[in-house]
Amino acid sequence: MKISTRNKLEGTISAVNNGPVSTEITIDLAGGDKLIAVVTSESARSLGLTKGKKAVGLIKAPLVALLTDAGGYKFSARNQLTGVVTKVNKGAVNSEVSLRLKGGSEVYAIVTNEAVTELNLAANTPATALIKASHVIVGVQ
Amino acid sequence: MKISTRNKLEGTISAVNNGPVSTEITIDLAGGDKLIAVVTSESARSLGLTKGKKAVGLIKAPLVALLTDAGGYKFSARNQLTGVVTKVNKGAVNSEVSLRLKGGSEVYAIVTNEAVTELNLAANTPATALIKASHVIVGVQ
Amino acid sequence: MKISTRNKLEGTISAVNNGPVSTEITIDLAGGDKLIAVVTSESARSLGLTKGKKAVGLIKAPLVALLTDAGGYKFSARNQLTGVVTKVNKGAVNSEVSLRLKGGSEVYAIVTNEAVTELNLAANTPATALIKASHVIVGVQ
Numbered sequence: 001m002k003i004s005t006r007n008k009l010e011g012t013i014s015a016v017n018n019g020p021v022s023t024e025i026t027i028d029l030a031g032g033d034k035l036i037a038v039v040t041s042e043s044a045r046s047l048g049l050t051k052g053k054k055a056v057g058l059i060k061a062p063l064v065a066l067l068t069d070a071g072g073y074k075f076s077a078r079n080q081l082t083g084v085v086t087k088v089n090k091g092a093v094n095s096e097v098s099l100r101l102k103g104g105s106e107v108y109a110i111v112t113n114e115a116v117t118e119l120n121l122a123a124n125t126p127a128t129a130l131i132k133a134s135h136v137i138v139g140v141q
Numbered sequence: 142m143k144i145s146t147r148n149k150l151e152g153t154i155s156a157v158n159n160g161p162v163s164t165e166i167t168i169d170l171a172g173g174d175k176l177i178a179v180v181t182s183e184s185a186r187s188l189g190l191t192k193g194k195k196a197v198g199l200i201k202a203p204l205v206a207l208l209t210d211a212g213g214y215k216f217s218a219r220n221q222l223t224g225v226v227t228k229v230n231k232g233a234v235n236s237e238v239s240l241r242l243k244g245g246s247e248v249y250a251i252v253t254n255e256a257v258t259e260l261n262l263a264a265n266t267p268a269t270a271l272i273k274a275s276h277v278i279v280g281v282q
Numbered sequence: 283m284k285i286s287t288r289n290k291l292e293g294t295i296s297a298v299n300n301g302p303v304s305t306e307i308t309i310d311l312a313g314g315d316k317l318i319a320v321v322t323s324e325s326a327r328s329l330g331l332t333k334g335k336k337a338v339g340l341i342k343a344p345l346v347a348l349l350t351d352a353g354g355y356k357f358s359a360r361n362q363l364t365g366v367v368t369k370v371n372k373g374a375v376n377s378e379v380s381l382r383l384k385g386g387s388e389v390y391a392i393v394t395n396e397a398v399t400e401l402n403l404a405a406n407t408p409a410t411a412l413i414k415a416s417h418v419i420v421g422v423q
Contacts, residue, residue: 004394004401021304021305022301022304040306040415043359062201062344062345062392065146065199065278067142067144067145073142073282078184091232092232092374093231094251094376109145110203112147112251132275134179137358137359159303160301162303164303177322179304203344203345207285210283212284213283213423216329217322217329217331217421219324234372234374234392235373253288256287271419275320
């Protein structure tokens with residue numbers, strides 16, 4: 001597969017929750033993390049997204065937010081994946097930050113340079129990637 | 142709270158509209174603006190998102206579109222927040238544009254440099270930020 | 283209309299599928315391509331989104347993913363628009379890639395420079411733009 005989305009998280013579908021327009025899919029990733037995706041119910045039907053099927057969750061890096069201190073807040077983002085920063089690649093306005101999850105998967109986020117400074121993002125910083133379920137594209141073979 | 146999302150709009154939940162998979166949340170911001178968020182119904186339940194609760198709407202800057210002239214069009218984006226440009230921070234391909242809303246909140250958008258030119262975005266330009274409800278993460282304490 | 287979204291795809295609404303919170307809209311584009319959008323049902327009502335109405339689908343370039351080789355995978359993204367790369371405009375971290383669809387519409391994607399290299403994106407490369415239906419803003423006059 002050659003696709004531009006930086007994030008390609010592989011796993012197995014463990015739950016499917018159908019609604020009239022939207023369907024929520026849970027993908028169990030290696031290492032115990034779970035990735036939730038909301039797709040149109042039409043897509044869920046036409047791809048045959050069912051429990052037990054192998055799947056990949058694709059997420060564009062600009063859609064990933066990073067959190068280093070919740071300050072007592074809880075967030076609606078269904079995906080809150082904790083890991084450690086492995087690399088910060090700085091551009092003029094934005095930086096690409098890589099995060100290694102406990103299960104070993106790599107997550108990429110594009111955040112503004114101000115965020116890198118405010119959150120002190122650097123190699124070995126613990127951080128949590130917040131990803132809305134509606135931002136995940138599901139791929140199956 | 143230390144989070145990379147540029148936009149952190151604080152207010153009070155004034156309405157909750159539950160569906161089987163998705164729930165729509167209205168947050169009343171300072172100054173009379175309203176922010177609509179669509180979250181999974183599971184998140185709305187687990188966070189206890191109910192009327193009267195204080196909440197923050199988090200939106201990544203690349204998800205904010207700017208409009209300076211609707212040209213007779215109406216748009217489906219539930220959030221259409223009008224303000225005045227306070228700053229344009231130009232990068233190689235993209236620029237970060239800051240907008241001050243009437244109520245005083247600051248909204249940040251990352252748009253292409255072509256858009257900055259075409260829309261004549263500069264300090265003091267009036268502009269409207271369009272934000273899809275599905276792009277808002279809701280945080281509560 | 284002066285709006286920062288790079289993608290402005292014009293057509294005619296050919297189907298409306300209502301749910302309690304979300305509604306799915308199909309826009310037939312020039313040249314036979316279709317664009318699917320998911321908007322809140324409240325927006326669909328207030329804009330009067332009905333079959334036969336002219337509409338424009340607006341999509342921010344960072345929300346468009348590019349695919350050059352599916353490798354046997356099928357994807358949940360409702361919009362999979364095939365075309366040919368016309369231009370790659372490289373920045374420090376990201377590049378803006380233009381794609382001309384068979385029907386003649388132009389699609390813009392912002393992808394990381396690593397993706398440009400991995401997918402060998404250059405003028406005349408065939409590529410498919412993947413766009414989640416929830417990332418499309420619908421505009422009507």
